[in-house]
Amino acid sequence: MYAAVDWSDRWLDCAVVARNGHRLAHRRITYKDTNDPVGDVQELLRSCNRTRWRTIPIGTEDPDGLVFQAMEDAGLTVIGIDPMLAARARKATTLGLTKSDRADAFLLAEMLRTGGDRFRPVPRSSPQAQAIRILARAQAAAVKRRYRALHQLRAVLVTYYPAAVTAWPRLTLRHAQARAVLAAAPTPTQAAAMSRGEFARILREAGRWRTVDDEAERLSLHFRRPALRTHPAVETARGVETIGVLNTLNHACDAADQLAEQTAEAFILHPDAALLTSFPGIGPLLGSRILGEIGDTRERFPTARNLCAYAGVVPVVWASGLSHRASHRRFANEMLHNAIWQAAFCSLTKSPGAAAYYRQRRDKRGETHNAALRNLAARLLRALHHCLATRLLYDEALAFRDTNSAHRTA
Secondary structure (H helix, E strand, O other): OEEEEEEOOOEEEEEEEOOOOOEEEEEEEEHHHOOOHHHHHHHHHHHHOOOOHHHOEEEEOOOOOHHHHHHHHOOOEEEEOOHHHHHHHHHHOOOOOOOOHHHHHHHHHHHHHHHHHHOOEOOOOOHHHHHHHHHHHHHHHHHHHHHHHHHHHHHHHHHHOHHHHOOOOOOOOOOHHHHHHHHHOOOHHHHHHOOHHHHHHHHHHOOOOOOHHHHHHHHHHHHOOOOOOOOHHHHHHHHHHHHHHHHHHHHHHHHHHHHHHHHHHHHHOOOOHHHHHOOOOOOHHHHHHHHHHHOOOHHHOOOHHHHHHHHOOOOEEEEEOOEEEEEOOOOOOHHHHHHHHHHHHHHHHHOHHHHHHHHHHHHOOOOOHHHHHHHHHHHHHHHHHHHHHHOOOOOHHHHOHHHHHHHHHO
């Protein structure tokens, strides 16, 4: 038998099908009508099979939900089904003309029945690794919100306050000094009326302690230069808009910084932290993102290629008859892909072996920057898989042994 549970915020739709595809049972469990939804699911499975109901696999599109974690704690087997695969099957199925929770539950059970070994139980990491994953994803989302607010602030300033966009050529508008000056002078008229002493006071409050007077003099002269001005009423309204966007940027910057500190603190306490940070280009933040996505369950990735495929750094090979074609892998873990890609880029200045390997792919094989960096990321992931399996720290001589020997020979 095969079971599936379609989750919603008000109820659970549970469906059970037999090996021959016959629909055996269906039940809708409403949260407000029960205190133990997991017990109700167990009762449904027990009514279908009195002796082996615990071995019935349960498919779901949200294996990380609270209900499904409670099912695993109760001894049930939960199998995750990717929502994209379920959407494709829902589009091609003939089980029903309209979409409903009941039909989705039977669809997931049918996918388990016909999928064979395609779907496997969800590998669970330790609670510590799960907490790191939550913090790392929250920090990455805060960084995206910070960039979004930064671009929005720049777009507003360009329309009426171009001097603020060019005032800090070496810094960005998200720097504390720039945000402090814009908060005190959100319009060009207010900035031109400020004295050097006021600029110096704002810079000191923002954390600057070197060459404060010189920077205040530069800003005072910069904002007093003749420039195009809009109507005073329009300028005042734009200033109010800028303050609102600036408050959003300040909140996003503070949230990203606080989450980064909390993520690094949680990551350092994990046993795999020293192993991950031994790799060149991987610090606490990148290490927490990588650890959070791959987990600390060693059986999840039997081979190094499985891990590389999960990160999307190895191509997909299509072979049919005499034709053989390799294409870019588009279906992968985006968070892990971005983290290992950034780690590979940072390793170019931290690891001589990585730099030599990258240069070899570019010069001798004629690969582009993206292709060479993708191969370097795959090389680092293979080394990481080996280190996690053997509990050994990163060794530059072993990771790029062939590259280092070829470099010495040349």
